Structures are given as structure tokens and as C-alpha cells.
Amino acid sequence: MDTRDKGSELAPAENMAPQTGTAAPPLDLLEAGGDITAAAASLSIKNAPKxxxxxxxxxxxxxxxxxxxxxxWVLIFFIVLAIVGPYIYHVIGSTYNSDLTGEPIGPSVYHTFAHQEVTHADENPSARYWMGTDGLGRDMLARMFQGLNVSIVIAFLVEVVDILLGITIGVLAGYYGGWIDQLLARFTDLMFAFPSLLFIILLVGLFGPQADQWFGNIPFIKDTGSARLVIGSAAIAFTVWPLMARYVRGQTLQLKEQQFIEAARTSGSSNTQIILRHIIPNLFSLVFIASTLNVSNTIIGEAGISLLGLGVVSPGSSIGLMISDGLEVATIHPWEVLFPTIILTIIVLCISFLGDGLRDAFDPRSKD
Incomplete structure (x- = not known):
């Protein structure tokens, strides 16, 4: 008796299926005389994880x-709130007669950041004014929305300049080396040695009065009192890029010694092509992490110069200006300084935590 036939008769049906973790090949392949091995291999490739x-x-x-x-998610919430919040807030509330003009005004007026009602000055948080009013009767929540918008715009513009200058100078210094590296490195060290806050105060002090004339006709800047903040933002951007350039230079020095760069150079690629196609794309993770960590410093810097009276001026609003105005009545009406301080603290902490998470995720060796 053939033992092979006996074994096949005694074997359970489920044990006859292939043990490779894939489904059995279709019967039509077997009947057509197809190659079972090729079919199983194709199914394995199809079912294999990416x-x-x-x-x-x-x-x-x-x-x-x-x-x-x-x-x-907290940062996304604040960004969405700063953009959408004013439009929603402008339709919430009832109409009342103004104590100054006697005319009826609605939430589209008294829920704006610049509207003043002196008779409603320093009011506690209420159904009409959710975060209360300041010393001039202006809605604190509306001014908070405007302050968040200013912080977001300034942080974005400063980081654009930071990334462009940092990548340009860092890549040129790290890739070419020689006298170019020496010149750019010495200029970067000079910028590191110069006190950033002193430079910002000096620049705004010299060109602040002229800024009102230069940018006074631009609607967004004129309406928000941000003419001097343009000068201050330029000063902040000019003092933060050296750190980005140093990061990029160090990474470029490592990248240019890699084999894929040598292969690109051997294939006839020019230096410009190597920089644009191979060096800069491999810097994205580093630049993204560094810029995220720098956003908190930018927001603090904007709040600091506004706190010193060198940034946004009334009737405009910023978080730093709200803190500055609230300090004058902190003992009597503490919420006027407490609310903007809490918001600024939450934003800075969230950006710092997110930056740490990005660094740990994209560069796990940083934990060691």
C-alpha cells in the first residue's frame, strides 16, 4: 500500500492548505496548469505590508x-479661534443704547477691539463682555482675538525670514567651505554676540516715528496700530536667523560627505543642482524642528517689545500691549492682566512641548 496515498486520505482538509500565511491559489489556475509557486508568490507580494x-x-x-x-490640538484651536472667533463674536449679543451717543449699537460694534465705552470701563466678565473690559471700556475678548492674530502673523513672517536666511547662509557656508565659510561664519558669530533686545530697541527707537509715515497708508497696519511693529518684527527676524544658519551649516557638512552626494557629483550634477535636489530636501526635518522651537521665542519677543511700548500702539491690540495696560490696574482688576498672561503662557508652553516632540520623533538620537 502506498503510504503517500494513505497519508493524504487521513490528513484533515484544513491541513491541505498552504502554510505560508496566504490564501490558496484559485482553482482556475490549477485547472489551467498555472504555476502554483508563481501564483502564491504574487499573492504574497500583494498581501505583504507596505x-x-x-x-x-x-x-x-x-x-x-x-x-x-x-x-x-491646543495650538490649532487657538489659530482657528483667532481667525473665526471675531466673526462669530460679532453676532452674539443684544443691541443697547450707547451712553455716549444715545444711539443703538449692536455686537458688531461693541465687540470690536477698538470700540471704547468709557462708561463701561473695567467691568467684570459678563454675558455681554465675556472677558470683561479694560480701562477704556474696550472688550477684552475682542482685543484678545486681535492680539492672537497679530502674534500669528508676526510669528509666520519672522519664521519665513529666519528659514530663508538660515538655509541660504548655512548651506553656502557648509557646502563650499573655504573663505566663504570663514566670512559667513564670522558674520554669524558677530550677530550672535550682538544683544538682540538692545538691537530691537535701538532700531525701533530710531525708525519708529518714521514707520507711522511709511506704513500709515496700509489699511491693515493703519487700523491695527502695527506700524512700529513692522520695524520690530524686522529686527526680531534679523537677530534669530544665525542659530538656524548654524544648525543648517553643521548638517550640510555631514550631508556633503555622504555617498549619494558623491554619486550625484560623479554623474555630472552641478553644485547648484546638488544643493537644490539633494542637500536642501534633506534639511527639511531639521529646519522644521528648529523653526517650531523658535516660534515661542518670536511670540515672547513680540509681546516684550509691545510691553515696552515699542510694538503695537492703541487702538491696536496685542497680547503684550494687553499685559502692559493690565499691569497698571493689576491690584484692582487682576483679570485684565491675568487673562492675556494665561493665554501667552499656554501658547508658549504648547509650542515648546510640540517642538520637543518633533525633535524626539524626527531625531531619536537627541534623547541619548
């Missing part, structure tokens, strides 16, 4: 960081 990339691995590490993800 290869993971370093970027996907970094995103997975980031999503597992609860502190960073909570911070990200």
Missing part, C-alpha cells in the same frame, strides 16, 4: 507622544 519609510516612522513616534499631540 514598506515603512523614515518619515512614516517619525510620524508614528510623534502621534504616540501624548503631550506633543495635545499641544498641537
Amino acid at each position: 514598506a515603512s519609510s523614515p518619515f512614516r516612522d517619525s510620524l508614528k513616534r510623534l502621534t504616540r507622544d501624548k503631550r506633543a499631540m495635545i499641544s498641537l
Whole structure:
């Protein structure tokens, strides 16, 4: 008796299926005389999981960081609130007769950041004014919305300048080396040695009065009292890029020695092509992390110069200006300084936590 036939008869039906973890090949392939091995291989390739990339691995590490993800959602909430909040707030509330003019005014008027009602000065938070009013009777929540908008715009513009200057100078110094590296490195060290706050105060003090004339005709800047803040933002941007340039230079020095750069150079690629196609794309993670960490410093810097009276001026609003105005009555009406301080603290902490999470996710060696 053939033992092979006996074994096949005694074997259960489920044990006859292939043990490779894939489904059995279709019967039509077997009947047509198809190659079972090729069919199984094709099915295995089709069912195999997609290869993971370093970027996907970094995103997975980031999503597992609860502190960073909570911070990200809080920042998204503040950004959406700053953009959409004023439009919603302008339709919430009833109409009342103004104590000054006697005319009826609605929420589209008294819920704006510049509207003043002296008879409603220093009011506690209420159904009409959700965060109360300041010393001139202006809605604190409306001014908070405007202050968040100013902080977001300034942080974005400063980071654009920071990234452009940092990448340009850092890549040129790190890739070419020689006298170019020496010249740019010495200029960067000079900017590091110069006190940033002193430079901002000096620049705004010299050109602040002229800024009202230069930018006074621009609607957004004129209506928000941000003419001097333009000079201050330029000063902030001019003092923050050296750190970005130093990061980029160090990374470029490592990248240009890699084999793929040598292969590109051997294939006839020019220096410009190598920089644009190979060096800069590999700097994105570093630049993104560094710029995220620098956003908090930018927001603090904007609040600081507004606190010193060198940034936004009335009737405009910023978080720093609100803190400055609230300090004068902090002992009597503490909420006027407490609310903007809490908001500024939350934003700065969330940006710092998110920056730490991005650094740990995209550069796990930084933990060591």
C-alpha cells in the first residue's frame, strides 16, 4: 500500500492548505496548469505590508507622544479661534443704547477691539463682555482675538525670514567651505554676540516715528496700530536667523560627505543642482524642528517689545500691549492682566512641548 496515498486520505482538509500565511491559489489556475509557486508568490507580494519609510516612522513616534499631540490640538484651536472667533463674536449679543451717543449699537460694534465705552470701563466678565473690559471700556475678548492674530502673523513672517536666511547662509557656508565659510561664519558669530533686545530697541527707537509715515497708508497696519511693529518684527527676524544658519551649516557638512552626494557629483550634477535636489530636501526635518522651537521665542519677543511700548500702539491690540495696560490696574482688576498672561503662557508652553516632540520623533538620537 502506498503510504503517500494513505497519508493524504487521513490528513484533515484544513491541513491541505498552504502554510505560508496566504490564501490558496484559485482553482482556475490549477485547472489551467498555472504555476502554483508563481501564483502564491504574487499573492504574497500583494498581501505583504507596505514598506515603512523614515518619515512614516517619525510620524508614528510623534502621534504616540501624548503631550506633543495635545499641544498641537491646543495650538490649532487657538489659530482657528483667532481667525473665526471675531466673526462669530460679532453676532452674539443684544443691541443697547450707547451712553455716549444715545444711539443703538449692536455686537458688531461693541465687540470690536477698538470700540471704547468709557462708561463701561473695567467691568467684570459678563454675558455681554465675556472677558470683561479694560480701562477704556474696550472688550477684552475682542482685543484678545486681535492680539492672537497679530502674534500669528508676526510669528509666520519672522519664521519665513529666519528659514530663508538660515538655509541660504548655512548651506553656502557648509557646502563650499573655504573663505566663504570663514566670512559667513564670522558674520554669524558677530550677530550672535550682538544683544538682540538692545538691537530691537535701538532700531525701533530710531525708525519708529518714521514707520507711522511709511506704513500709515496700509489699511491693515493703519487700523491695527502695527506700524512700529513692522520695524520690530524686522529686527526680531534679523537677530534669530544665525542659530538656524548654524544648525543648517553643521548638517550640510555631514550631508556633503555622504555617498549619494558623491554619486550625484560623479554623474555630472552641478553644485547648484546638488544643493537644490539633494542637500536642501534633506534639511527639511531639521529646519522644521528648529523653526517650531523658535516660534515661542518670536511670540515672547513680540509681546516684550509691545510691553515696552515699542510694538503695537492703541487702538491696536496685542497680547503684550494687553499685559502692559493690565499691569497698571493689576491690584484692582487682576483679570485684565491675568487673562492675556494665561493665554501667552499656554501658547508658549504648547509650542515648546510640540517642538520637543518633533525633535524626539524626527531625531531619536537627541534623547541619548
